Amino acid sequence: xxxxxxxxxxxxxxxxxxxxxxxxxxxxxxxxxxxxxxxxxxxxxxxxxxxxxxxxxxxxxxxxxxx
Numbered sequence: 001x002x003x004x005x006x007x008x009x010x011x012x013x014x015x016x017x018x019x020x021x022x023x024x025x026x027x028x029x030x031x032x033x034x035x036x037x038x039x040x041x042x043x044x045x046x047x048x049x050x051x052x053x054x055x056x057x058x059x060x061x062x063x064x065x066x067x
Contacts, residue, residue, distance in 0.1 A: 010026035011017050017025045 009022055010024045012026050017023045
């Protein structure tokens, strides 16, 4: 079907998705995955800010030495 996503015809009911091949099982949402993703993004943001601070600090030290 045009314009339909893969999960338009999904169900959490076992009898529905086992007896009908057109209906898929709906994906489950996991709190663990979202928690790990949040931790990963938080650490990434901290590391990027740390890198930015280090770059500006090294440039300011070079300017102090040159003057």
